[in-house]
Amino acid sequence: MTPPEVVVTGIGVVSAAGVGVDENWKRIVSGEPTADHDPELDGLPVDFACRVPDFNPVPLLGTREAGRTDRYTQLALVAAHEALTSSRLRLENTDSTRAGVVLGTVSGGSSTMERQEERLLLAGSSAVSVRTMPMGLVNMAAGVLSIHFGLQGIALTTATACASGTNAIGVARDLIRSGAMDVVLAGGTDAPITPLSSAAFHRLGALSRRCHDPAGASRPFSADRDGFVLGEGAGILVLENERHARARQAPRLAKVAGYGASADSHHVTRPHPEGAGARRCMRAAIADAGLAPADIGHVNAHGTSTRLNDEVENAAIASIFGDQVAVTSTKGVTGHPFGAAGALEAAYSVLTLTTSVIPPTANLTEPDPRITVDVVAGTARHRNVGAVISNSFGFGGHNASLVFTAA
Structure with a gap:
């Protein structure tokens, strides 16, 4: 029996580019950077980040739920509400045992954990909140979404570093193709902008040090790039069995046509120098979609703005x-919003398909001569693309790619 097609019927996004699809896409297409000084990082060597502006979950979640959830869960809840609304899915008419959640994250509730450790050190164990573990655990965003929306099929968390959100969407697609689920909220969420994250990644040499020019700091594929910028956000896609979506006359935005994953098996932080794992991953996703490389019209690259990662990804794509x-x-x-990155970029890939707009790469004013692929710079390109591949690569050698095609 032929596995069912899996379609995207709804999208929800929250990032430093704004809250909601429309606000995000406008800023992504204009190539307008978001990095700015972050007061929470005052006094640190790197004191800027890409934080969601004026994020307030209370109007949607209420004071009670907002007060007992970490920021990474709040971001996911807001994105999920938008995704479900845009999908026109009526949960009361859906078999809840065949509807689930698969979310990726890297940091989980790290902001909660850091704050509570400060309380422990300053005032002792009695000062630690009883909500610390329910708010801080990495699985809790998926659990809270399952509870909040009454989804009883599965609540699963993927933790494959910066490939987490992409792997989550791939796993969700496979669950639907297997016949286990009809509907899955899939994506990623992370809120890693904390003093400890900034200090730790600075010590690792991974962060841009362009404190004099935060807006220009994240500059993928540029000759003078010097590291990534901490970001945060959430991206949620509503994935459905196509027959299920057709039966309820749902909007079908794109097909999740292919998924590939691989491991470098090389180094805990550095990618394979020849991009072997990334190549296998992309080829697997293209083959899984039943396509050839010539069928792909756009690559949404991982493109972190770190020197080595951009060069290796360039080699793999080329x-x-x-x-x-x-x-x-x-x-x-x-x-770089870590576990949310691949999910946000999957959403942007779908929007490229539906709008026929390929966004530019912000801050690319001086291309690195070692980058040989056709990186879009300056302004967006208006072009129909039949298929888009979205890449995510993470510490530990985790690689994941998704191929989206028109529905």
């Missing part, structure tokens, strides 16, 4: 596509 495909990294706008 080995498959040459210079015949348009490449974009949206992290020049959003920074």
Whole structure:
């Protein structure tokens, strides 16, 4: 029996580019950076980040629920509400045992954990909140979404570093193709902008040190890039069995046509120097979609703005596509929101398909001569693309790619 097609019927996004799809897409297409000084990082060597502006979950969640959830869960809840609204899915008419959640995250409730450790050190164990673990655990965003929306099928968390959100969407697609689920809220969420994260990644040499020019700090594929910028956000896609979506006359935005994953098996922080794992991952996703490289019209690159990662991804893309495909990294706008990155970029990939607009890579004013692929710079390109591949690569050698095609 042929596995069912899996379609995207709803999208919800929250990032430093704004709250909601429309606000995000406008800023992504304009290539307008978001990085700015962050008061929470005052006194640290890197004191800027890409934080969601004026984020207030209370109007949607209420004071009680907002007060007992970490920021990373709040971001996911807000994105999920938008995704479900746009999908026109009426949960009361859906078999809840065949509807689930798969979310990726890296940091989980790290902000809660850091605040409570400060309380422990300053005032002792009695000062630690009883909500610390329910708010801080990495699985809790998926659990809270399951509870909040009454989804009883599965509540699963993927933790594959910066590939987490992409893996979550791939796993969700496979659950639907297997026949286990009809509907899955899939994506990623992270809120890692904390003093400890900033200090730790600075010590690792991974963060941009462009404190004099935060807006210009995230500059993927640029000759003078010097590291990534901490970001935060959430991206949620409503994935459905296509037959289920057709039966309820749902909007079908795109098909999740292909998924590939691989492991570098090389180093805990550095990618394979020849991009072997990234190549396998992309080829697997393209083959899974039943396509050839020539069918791919756009690559939404991982493109972190770190020197080594951008070079390795360039080599991997070039080995498959040459210079015949348009490449974009949206992290020049959003920074790097870790486990949410792949989910946000999956959403932007779907929007490229539905709007026929390929966004530019922000801050790319001086291309690195070692980057040989066709990186979109300056302004967006208006072009129909039949298929988009979205890449995510993470510490530990985790690689994941998704292929989206028109529905």
